[in-house]
Amino acid sequence: MSAVWKVVPAGRRALGRVAPVLPRSLRRCSSEDDKPKSGFAAAFVSQSELGRREASAAGASSSEREEDAAFAALFRRGPLVQMGPPGKDKTVVGRIFHVVGDDVYVDFGAKFHAVCRRPAADADKLQRGARVRLRLHDAELTGRFLGAETDVTLLEAHATLLGPLDHGPGRS
Amino acid sequence: MTIRTLTRGLWRLLHHRNCNYSTAASIKTQQPQSDRVSEEIMKLPLEKADYFRVSELFTVKDLFDARVHLGHKKGCRHRLMVPYLYGCRLDQDILDLDQTAEHLRLALNFTAHVAYRGGVILFVSRRRQFAHLVESAARDCGEYAHTRYWQGGLLTNAHVQYGAGVRLPDLLIFLSTLTNVFRTHVGLRDAAKMNIPTVGVVDSNCNPSLVTYPVPGNDDTPVAVELFCRLFKMAIRRGKDKRKQAELLYGLTAPGSPGP
Numbered sequence: 001m002s003a004v005w006k007v008v009p010a011g012r013r014a015l016g017r018v019a020p021v022l023p024r025s026l027r028r029c030s031s032e033d034d035k036p037k038s039g040f041a042a043a044f045v046s047q048s049e050l051g052r053r054e055a056s057a058a059g060a061s062s063s064e065r066e067e068d069a070a071f072a073a074l075f076r077r078g079p080l081v082q083m084g085p086p087g088k089d090k091t092v093v094g095r096i097f098h099v100v101g102d103d104v105y106v107d108f109g110a111k112f113h114a115v116c117r118r119p120a121a122d123a124d125k126l127q128r129g130a131r132v133r134l135r136l137h138d139a140e141l142t143g144r145f146l147g148a149e150t151d152v153t154l155l156e157a158h159a160t161l162l163g164p165l166d167h168g169p170g171r172s
Numbered sequence: 173m174t175i176r177t178l179t180r181g182l183w184r185l186l187h188h189r190n191c192n193y194s195t196a197a198s199i200k201t202q203q204p205q206s207d208r209v210s211e212e213i214m215k216l217p218l219e220k221a222d223y224f225r226v227s228e229l230f231t232v233k234d235l236f237d238a239r240v241h242l243g244h245k246k247g248c249r250h251r252l253m254v255p256y257l258y259g260c261r262l263d264q265d266i267l268d269l270d271q272t273a274e275h276l277r278l279a280l281n282f283t284a285h286v287a288y289r290g291g292v293i294l295f296v297s298r299r300r301q302f303a304h305l306v307e308s309a310a311r312d313c314g315e316y317a318h319t320r321y322w323q324g325g326l327l328t329n330a331h332v333q334y335g336a337g338v339r340l341p342d343l344l345i346f347l348s349t350l351t352n353v354f355r356t357h358v359g360l361r362d363a364a365k366m367n368i369p370t371v372g373v374v375d376s377n378c379n380p381s382l383v384t385y386p387v388p389g390n391d392d393t394p395v396a397v398e399l400f401c402r403l404f405k406m407a408i409r410r411g412k413d414k415r416k417q418a419e420l421l422y423g424l425t426a427p428g429s430p431g432p
């Protein structure tokens with residue numbers, strides 16, 4: 001068994017960034033390759049092939065193409081896009097920048113801020129500059145009224161305050 | 173004979189009409205001692221394309237970090253902003269930062285040139301959230317700001333409202349081209365009427381038609397507005413500093429005498 005684990009790191013270093021090496025028992029089964037790969041496995045293999053081909057051809061790419069792709073790449077790899085659509089399991093971290101009575105204005109990195117009502121329990125922790133967790137429902141509150149040409153926008157995001165960001169022992 | 177006198181009279185009438193532009197009549201420029209040297213100074217920045225090197229002031233990454241590419245929702249979109257959009261993601265319009273960078277370079281370059289030539293620059297914004305920011309930015313670079321209610325005849329009826337011989341601004345910079353009720357600011361139309369060029373940050377719900385140098389970008393997030401204020405301040409300072417340098421080089425301003 002120890003012989004298998006010694007092979008794995010050496011193989012990974014030699015091949016560079018490739019698919020993770022499977023343990024010998026599973027490798028024997030998949031190397032037959034009679035049944036077609038489906039789902040994630042197929043996508044992963046094709047993407048890593050493409051990546052390898054691009055890396056070898058990247059030496060000839062012009063700097064202009066890289067600059068044109070700069071914004072596209074920045075946007076695609078930015079946190080707002082990587083997060084995906086707002087849904088019931090999407091939590092974002094924001095910072096309170098203004099407090100009016102019981103309402104806190106939270107900036108979480110999108111175009112608009114969210115205005116949430118501060119629960120009475122954590123009132124002392126949720127002051128200006130505190131970091132909080134939010135459940136994001138909508139990045140901008142808009143609505144089309146009857147007879148209007150364009151939407152009416154409230155210039156605010158819609159989010160629910162979950163609580164202060166606790167720095168647990170395992171999290172940063 | 174009568175035809176000749178008629179044409180002469182007509183020519184004189186047209187000549188008088190053409191001289192009565194309010195901006196031209198009201199400019200009181202301090203003419204330096206030597207006109208030839210001042211002409212040299214005026215021609216100096218026109219020799220190079222990016223004389224003030226405004227392209228070094230920012231990168232696309234800076235714009236991205238300041239969230240300049242985020243627009244409003246699809247339903248708020250203005251049809252004339254469609255060429256400036258990169259696309260629409262989950263119903264939110266995304267502005268193309270490559271186009272924004274190019275437009276911003278043009279706008280900053282023009283602002284620096286106007287500052288070099290001693291022009292009066294007016295920052296305009298009707299967003300109450302950023303009123304203090306815009307006013308302090310204008311004060312820091314020695315220019316002017318108008319972030320309150322825009323009186324109807326401020327530009328078009330200036331000589332009646334503020335006295336004869338008042339000098340109008342030579343450039344209007346709009347940090348937001350909409351008023352608080354989401355209608356286009358009156359100052360854009362009035363500046364176009366008075367032949368005053370405008371620079372404006374246009375969001376995806378704005379009308380970029382009358383803006384001379386539109387800069388497609390986010391005008392709602394504080395980070396973005398701070399970035400724009402900072403960039404315009406730096407461009408104006410560069411223009412003014414280069415003007416002082418040029419005058420010292422040509423030996424015009426002795427220490428103690430007032431500059432433009």
